[in-house]
Amino acid sequence: xxxxxxxxxxxxxxxxxxxxxxCSRSLTGAEREFAGDLFGETLDTSKVRVTQGLGLxxxxxxxxxxxxxxxxxxxxxxxVPQPRGAQPPQAFALANRVHFETGLxxxxxxxxxxxRLRMPQALILAHELTHVWQWQNRAVTGYTPARAxxxxxxxxxxxxxDEEAEFFSFGYEQQAAIVEDYICFAFANPDxxxxxxxxxxxxxxxxxxxxxxxxxx
Numbered sequence: 001x002x003x004x005x006x007x008x009x010x011x012x013x014x015x016x017x018x019x020x021x022x023c024s025r026s027l028t029g030a031e032r033e034f035a036g037d038l039f040g041e042t043l044d045t046s047k048v049r050v051t052q053g054l055g056l057x058x059x060x061x062x063x064x065x066x067x068x069x070x071x072x073x074x075x076x077x078x079x080v081p082q083p084r085g086a087q088p089p090q091a092f093a094l095a096n097r098v099h100f101e102t103g104l105x106x107x108x109x110x111x112x113x114x115x116r117l118r119m120p121q122a123l124i125l126a127h128e129l130t131h132v133w134q135w136q137n138r139a140v141t142g143y144t145p146a147r148a149x150x151x152x153x154x155x156x157x158x159x160x161x162d163e164e165a166e167f168f169s170f171g172y173e174q175q176a177a178i179v180e181d182y183i184c185f186a187f188a189n190p191d192x193x194x195x196x197x198x199x200x201x202x203x204x205x206x207x208x209x210x211x212x213x214x215x216x217x
Contacts, residue, residue: 024051024097034110034122035129037214038179040207043133047096052105077184078194079177081160091124093131094145100124114214117187123180130176141168148172164197167205178202186215 027035032045091100100109109121117123134143151171152158158173167175178198185195202208 024049026050028108028110030108030110030113031125033214034113034125037114037211038126038183038206039129039133040210042137042206043129044136047136048129048132049097050105050109051097051099052102053099076189077181077192079160079162079181082157090120091128093128093135095135096132098125098128098132100128114217117183123184126183127176127180130179131172134172134175141172143172164200167201170201179206182208186212 027045027048027050031050035043035045035048090104091098093099100106104121104124106118106121109125110118112118113122131143131148134141134148138144152173155171155173158171159177161170161174161178167178170178178201182195182198182202185192185198189195199208
């Protein structure tokens, strides 16, 4: 008598893989362009997966809204120290996967890039993609999830930095915040001197000429 157990096991495995695949997506065309302009060839965008929450439920589709970040005051984009717990995470990255809380997740986090910048989705996507970049380049960055968590527990505000130093001297969250802040200044407060300070930190690592040229088109 023929056993259906192997056939059933194979079907179950395929079903599980299919279900997990439906719980995440690859980067959209605009998101890949955004990441390419920011990280160049140092980030393999084909490996990146995007999901909402813990990625246990199928993604829902959203209607992308065209949001423009307009120029703000002289204080726009300036980061100030926050007490511990004041900034609950809206997203996190684990290896090549980026997880966004349900209220933040969108079918396209950077629609209309580079003509417009979607807020806050674009900034948070850049922040989390920096963590993916840290993971993919861990031979250089030394990144591990354990080290990143330890740094976050050690510092009252692991995102804050106001000094000028070599990029790799900053903690992992600080590195991602520097990338995020540079994008914010480039759009909302481009003439602020802090933008030049951040650019000096990032330019030896990332192709900022390409990024700046993209937003100038």
